[in-house]
Structures are given as C-alpha cells and as structure tokens.
Amino acid sequence: MKQLLSTICAVAVAGTATAALADGGRTPITVAPPVVYPVEPETNWTGFYGGIFGGFGPTNVPLVGPLGISIDTRALGLRAGYMHDFGQWVAIGEVSAENTTIPGFPLPAGFNIRRYSIDAMLGYDAGNIMPFVGIGAAQGRLTTPGPSITGSGPSLSVGLAYRPTEHVMLDARVRYTRYSPFGVRLDNTTFTLGISWHQ
Known part of the structure; x- marks a missing residue:
C-alpha cells in the first residue's frame, strides 16, 4: 500500500513538472509569503526629563526616649533630570524643589516651607518599566518675615518609573530625609506620584 501511494505521489509531481516545462515555464508557481512577526521596540531611557509631582507623609520629631511628635505634611513640586541608559542599568541625576504644607495648620502670611533636593539614582531597565533606588541630599527651609x-x-529613595508612551513618564517613589536644623532632628518620609515629559 505504501509503495502504491509513493508511486502515485511521484507520478503527480512528475506530471506537474512536465506540464510546467511543456508550456515553456509559463505556469505560475505560487510561493507562500514569509510570516513576519511584529517586534516590540526597545525602550531607551536616555534623555532629559522634567515634570511635576505631589505627595504626602509624616515628619517625625523625636523628643526624649520614645516620645516624639508626628506632623502630617503635603508636598507639591517640580523636578528635572537626565537619564543615561547603559543597556541593563540606567544612571539618573535629578534636582527638585517642592512646597510643603501642613493640613489643618495654615501658615501665616510671609511664612512658607520648601525643600530643595539633589539625587543620584540607579535604575534597572526592564523595558518600559524601571525600578530604581537613589541617594541624595536635601535642604528644608522655613521662610519667615525675619x-x-x-x-x-x-536622603534615600526607592521607586518605580513607567513609560506608557515615548515621551510620557509616570513614577511613584518613597523618599526618606533626615534634617538637623539647630541640632533638632527631623525625620521626613514622603510618598509621591509624578508625571514627566521625557525627551
């Protein structure tokens, strides 16, 4: 049976080839087009960025022993920086400035609280998602009429950045800062969400 099927297939193939030769090769030969699979473009994090962020968190003032004061604060600020993508790792430098408010405790006219920060961070390139950690320095300033x-x-920070499009970057981070104005220790932890335009 197998031999019969082989013979029939051979005759069919030979007949097709003979027909093609007989008409001078004018019989079209159909070739299946190659299958092309779409390839996701790689996200390149290199470039400048700038945006806004907002957040909240407690500022703790240790007093004596376990005693202390915790003050809830809100923050709204601007940030700008530069990223360089080395392939797997991303180096980041950033500066930021923010205004701090205390809910339920409006400051008198002429008073404001601001923070200025500079950070160096290292991120892991996971496509359009990048977890990162950072270390930096910050200055808190209470401005008064005097x-x-x-x-x-x-300060220390840890966060996650996400690029839904080429030029839009979203991020969430936690930042811890320790201040020492006049020898008084202030521990601030801020949780922020931000949106930036990426070059």
Whole structure:
C-alpha cells in the first residue's frame, strides 16, 4: 500500500513538472509569503526629563526616649533630570524643589516651607518599566518675615518609573530625609506620584 501511494505521489509531481516545462515555464508557481512577526521596540531611557509631582507623609520629631511628635505634611513640586541608559542599568541625576504644607495648620502670611533636593539614582531597565533606588541630599527651609531657618541632611529613595508612551513618564517613589536644623532632628518620609515629559 505504501509503495502504491509513493508511486502515485511521484507520478503527480512528475506530471506537474512536465506540464510546467511543456508550456515553456509559463505556469505560475505560487510561493507562500514569509510570516513576519511584529517586534516590540526597545525602550531607551536616555534623555532629559522634567515634570511635576505631589505627595504626602509624616515628619517625625523625636523628643526624649520614645516620645516624639508626628506632623502630617503635603508636598507639591517640580523636578528635572537626565537619564543615561547603559543597556541593563540606567544612571539618573535629578534636582527638585517642592512646597510643603501642613493640613489643618495654615501658615501665616510671609511664612512658607520648601525643600530643595539633589539625587543620584540607579535604575534597572526592564523595558518600559524601571525600578530604581537613589541617594541624595536635601535642604528644608522655613521662610519667615525675619530670618529663615534651614536644615540639611541625607536622603534615600526607592521607586518605580513607567513609560506608557515615548515621551510620557509616570513614577511613584518613597523618599526618606533626615534634617538637623539647630541640632533638632527631623525625620521626613514622603510618598509621591509624578508625571514627566521625557525627551
């Protein structure tokens, strides 16, 4: 049976080839088009960015032993920076400025609280998602009609950035800063959400 099927197939193939040769090769030979699969473009994080962010968090003032004061704060600010994508890792430098308010405690006229920060961060390139960690320095400033009160200190941050489009970047991060104005320790933890335009 197998031999019979093989013979029939061979005759059919030979007949097709003979027909094609007999008409001078004018019989069209159909070739299946190659299958092309779409390839997701790689996200390149290199470029400048700038945007706005807002958040909230407690500022703790340790007093004596376990005693302390916790003050809820709100933040709204601007940030700008530059990223360089090395392939798997992304180096980031950023500066930011924000205005801080205390819910339920409006500051008198002429008073405001601001924070200025500079950060160096390292991110992991996972496509259009990038987790990152950072270390930096910040200065908190209470401006009054008289002299201003300032306090500076180190900060640590961890977050996640997401690029839904080529030029839009969303991010969420947690930032911890320790200030020491006049020798008084202030521990601030801020949770922020931001949106930026990416070059």
